[in-house]
Amino acid sequence: MMQTPVQVIGIGNEYRCDDSVGLVVVRTQEIQNIQGIQCHELQGDGIALLDCWTADSHVILIDAVSSGSKPGTIFRCDGKQTVTISESLFSSHLCGIAEALQLAQTLQHLPASLSIYGIVGENFEIGTELSPAVQSAVKSVTIEILHKIQTIRQTMLH
Amino acid sequence: MKTRTIKTKALARVEGEGKMYLKISGATVRDVKLKIIEPPRFFEALLRGRAMSEAPDITARICGICPIAYQMSAVHAIEDACGVTVDGQLRVLRRLLYCGEWIESHALHVYLLHAPDFLGYQSAWQMAQVYPDIVQRGLRIKKAGNAIISFLGGRAIHPINIRIGGFYTVPAPEAFDELVEQLIAGREAARETAHWAASLPIPDYEQEYEFVALSHPDEYPMNEGRLISNKGLNIPVQEYDTYFAEEQVAYSNALHSIIKGRGAYLTGPLARYNLNFQQLSPLAQETAHAVGLGNSCNNPFKSIIIRSIEILYAFDEALRLIGNYTKPETAALSLHPRAATGYACTEAPRGTLYHRYTLNNDGIIQDAKIVPPTSQNQKAIEQDLRSYVPQLLNMSDEELTVRCEQAIRNYDPCISCATHFLKIEIESE
Numbered sequence: 321m322m323q324t325p326v327q328v329i330g331i332g333n334e335y336r337c338d339d340s341v342g343l344v345v346v347r348t349q350e351i352q353n354i355q356g357i358q359c360h361e362l363q364g365d366g367i368a369l370l371d372c373w374t375a376d377s378h379v380i381l382i383d384a385v386s387s388g389s390k391p392g393t394i395f396r397c398d399g400k401q402t403v404t405i406s407e408s409l410f411s412s413h414l415c416g417i418a419e420a421l422q423l424a425q426t427l428q429h430l431p432a433s434l435s436i437y438g439i440v441g442e443n444f445e446i447g448t449e450l451s452p453a454v455q456s457a458v459k460s461v462t463i464e465i466l467h468k469i470q471t472i473r474q475t476m477l478h
Numbered sequence: 479m480k481t482r483t484i485k486t487k488a489l490a491r492v493e494g495e496g497k498m499y500l501k502i503s504g505a506t507v508r509d510v511k512l513k514i515i516e517p518p519r520f521f522e523a524l525l526r527g528r529a530m531s532e533a534p535d536i537t538a539r540i541c542g543i544c545p546i547a548y549q550m551s552a553v554h555a556i557e558d559a560c561g562v563t564v565d566g567q568l569r570v571l572r573r574l575l576y577c578g579e580w581i582e583s584h585a586l587h588v589y590l591l592h593a594p595d596f597l598g599y600q601s602a603w604q605m606a607q608v609y610p611d612i613v614q615r616g617l618r619i620k621k622a623g624n625a626i627i628s629f630l631g632g633r634a635i636h637p638i639n640i641r642i643g644g645f646y647t648v649p650a651p652e653a654f655d656e657l658v659e660q661l662i663a664g665r666e667a668a669r670e671t672a673h674w675a676a677s678l679p680i681p682d683y684e685q686e687y688e689f690v691a692l693s694h695p696d697e698y699p700m701n702e703g704r705l706i707s708n709k710g711l712n713i714p715v716q717e718y719d720t721y722f723a724e725e726q727v728a729y730s731n732a733l734h735s736i737i738k739g740r741g742a743y744l745t746g747p748l749a750r751y752n753l754n755f756q757q758l759s760p761l762a763q764e765t766a767h768a769v770g771l772g773n774s775c776n777n778p779f780k781s782i783i784i785r786s787i788e789i790l791y792a793f794d795e796a797l798r799l800i801g802n803y804t805k806p807e808t809a810a811l812s813l814h815p816r817a818a819t820g821y822a823c824t825e826a827p828r829g830t831l832y833h834r835y836t837l838n839n840d841g842i843i844q845d846a847k848i849v850p851p852t853s854q855n856q857k858a859i860e861q862d863l864r865s866y867v868p869q870l871l872n873m874s875d876e877e878l879t880v881r882c883e884q885a886i887r888n889y890d891p892c893i894s895c896a897t898h899f900l901k902i903e904i905e906s907e
Contacts, residue, residue: 363635365542367586371621415590419603426606427614 326357326469327373327431331383331417333363338391338441338454342382345437348462354469366420370429377431378472380465383417384441384454391442392453394461399434400425435468437461498886499729500867501905507867510860512886514732525846530556530815530837531642537833537848538636541892543586546579546627547826549640550701551833551848556642558716559820559837560813567806568644569701570799571630575640576700576824577796578626581664582634583827584747584785584792585623587890588675589616592782595884596678612674615667619789622664626796629657644810654800661800665793669765672786676769680783681881683866684776687858688740689749692825698757698791699750699825706753707743715823718832724849735854742857745829746889747784751775759798762791778862778888785890815841826851828890852891859889 330346333339345351346359360372373379385395399421415423417436424430439461442451450458501509521540525533533552538545550572557564564572589612590602599605606613624634629649631637639646692699692715693706705721706712713721724733737743755763755773766787775784819836829851836845866885870878 363542365635367590367617367620368624368634370617371624419601423603423606423613426603427610427617 325374325377326472327360327377327379328357328465328469329360329362329369329372329379329381331362331364331381335446335448337443337445337447337449338439338451339384339444340448341384341439341441341450341454341458344450344458345382345462345465348458350462350466354466357469364416366415366417367423369417369420370424370427373431375429375432378433379431380435380437380468381417382437382439382461382465384444385438386444387438387440389440390453391440391451392457393440394457394464395436395438395440396464397436397438399436400430433472437465498863498882499905500863500882502867502871505868505871507864510863510867511727511729512856512860514730514856522846522848525835525843528843530559530813530835530841530843533835533843533846534640534642535636535638538640540848540850542635543583543892544579544826544828544831545636546575546631546640547824547831548833548848549637550576550824551822551826551831552835553640553642554701554822554824555820555833555835556837557813557820558822559818559835560642560815560841561818562643562811562813564644564811567804568648568809568811570803571645571648571806573697573700574796574799574803575627575630575637577792577799578623578630580700580792580827581623581668581789581796582620582627583623583890584789585616585620585671587827587887588671588782588785588789589613589620591890592884592887593675593678595880595887596680596782615670619664619667619671622660622793625657625660629654641810643813644806644808646809648806648809650805651800651803654803658797658800661793661797665761665790665797668786668790668793669761672765672769672783672790675783675786676771678782680777681779681884682777683779683869685778685862685865687749687776688737688743689752690737690743690745690854691749691753691830692823693754694757696757698754698759698795701824702822705823705830707737708752709740711737715832716821718821718823718849719834719847722832722849722854724853730856732853732856733849734856735849736857742861743854744778744858745851745854746781747788747827747829748775748778748781749829750825751784751787758787758791759794761794762787765790778885781888781890813841815839819845828852828892829854850892852889855889855891859886859891862888 330342332342334343343361362368439457497513499511534549537548537552540548594605628634632639688707688709690707692703694703723738724735752774817839821834823830823832832849834847835843862885870881
């Protein structure tokens with residue numbers, strides 16, 4: 321039987337401390353050991369996101385967030401909800417996730433489901449270490465993602 | 479005398495942070511300054527004391543769009559210092575990799591960054607609402623370019639398979655089969671792109687430039703050649719510092735390049751095309767003529783068409799290279815360091831990229847110099863605005879600003895390379 325296409329995408333710069341948290345989650349043994357999913361690591365090029373999925377994909381996307389909230393806080397959102405962006409944000413070669421999702425929506429290229437997990441970082445300076453609060457969040461969000469994948473698969477079976 | 483002061487928000491669709499200042503007095507442009515406000519990044523200093531083997535990976539981090547250009551200029555310059563020439567099928571693979579970067583970088587600029595200017599949209603996604611099929615085509619082309627880089631480089635951004643002397647691993651010819659299908663489709667999409675780009679409303683504007691690009695007797699320039707210009711320059715890249723200089727200007731964090739004794743010059747697709755048209759493939763030449771281009775072009779706004787021709791050429795060339803490819807016996811040549819200085823210019827999507835490294839006997843970098851294309855084009859950008867703006871003085875401030883941004887984007891400036899967003903400030907009096 322065909323597996324439900326599940327894509328887990330981590331986004332970040334591995335040399336900017338907490339910015340790498342999306343990559344760290346994707347690299348965990350718990351995620352890597354799941355059979356039949358595809359893992360992707362992106363360095364921030366939003367346009368590359370559009371190449372990661374097809375219309376029947378169930379996508380889980382993890383990225384670092386800089387919001388002023390307490391470090392390690394996990395934000396969750398449905399990426400298929402309308403994303404509103406400022407025109408001026410589409411301003412560099414490497415367009416961001418919001419701009420890429422807006423483009424995907426316009427081109428009717430959004431996946432079947434898109435769950436976004438944003439983890440609030442504390443330190444985005446040069447380096448490869450995660451802050452303790454962000455490291456703790458990796459464990460929590462990994463468990464959530466495992467449950468999410470289970471739920472996606474069960475839903476598809478019914 | 480009428481005084482106009484125009485200040486705009488950040489200029490979108492360029493890479494990096496900068497501002498443009500215009501001072502207009504009556505019908506005269508009094509002052510133009512391209513102000514790069516992005517902080518200096520000190521890559522040249524960062525390279526000192528590092529092993530020569532690290533240069534390709536360190537310099538690749540200068541840019542997420544054209545890492546191949548940095549890697550290629552770095553490896554060629556260090557190989558020059560070591561007295562080694564990488565030839566044969568390893569050279570073929572390097573050129574193929576460069577084709578991938580030209581395709582992905584040009585497709586991004588043509589479709590997502592520059593085309594909205596010509597069609598009157600503020601962004602690519604706005605344009606996508608009206609022209610979804612066209613934007614989809616651009617994304618398919620970009621994806622094909624990325625596929626080449628991922629295939630040979632290990633990943634699309636900051637590839638990891640490039641090393642001094644060659645590659646860490648090289649593919650078997652049969653491994654290209656899937657990629658070839660994608661490239662054949664991409665070549666047709668590129669031909670359509672050239673016709674579409676030529677149908678865009680192109681401003682009627684021409685300028686006399688000194689075009690500077692590499693030139694090679696056997697091929698359209700990418701990895702090597704002599705530096706030539708339409709005003710008599712014809713030098714080996716080892717003499718770059720004799721003929722070119724970098725100047726500090728008080729208002730910018732990026733150095734301005736000049737040709738000594740002559741000043742501003744232009745590098746990039748327009749220069750390559752004007753100096754090397756005969757080296758384009760028959761298909762690229764035929765298509766250029768079919769869409770109304772001559773063998774030369776002095777209208778910088780037509781750079782969007784010329785980039786499309788270069789995309790077509792890059793697909794054509796990539797397929798030719800793959801068709802003749804045989805697996806090399808070794809993935810990389812051995813290099814023995816020596817105390818010497820090495821030089822290289824390669825053709826990044828935006829223009830000529832110069833690297834110079836001085837090594838000691840242990841292969842430790844003692845000194846490094848990197849001159850990216852955007853640094854070289856800053857003066858030409860300022861000159862374009864100085865001569866273009868007087869044609870636009872009957873426009874509203876808002877319209878004038880939009881047209882200036884479009885003129886700046888003719889150069890696909892990568893400000894991050896040159897030292898990120900561009901703000902335009904127009905002061906009229």
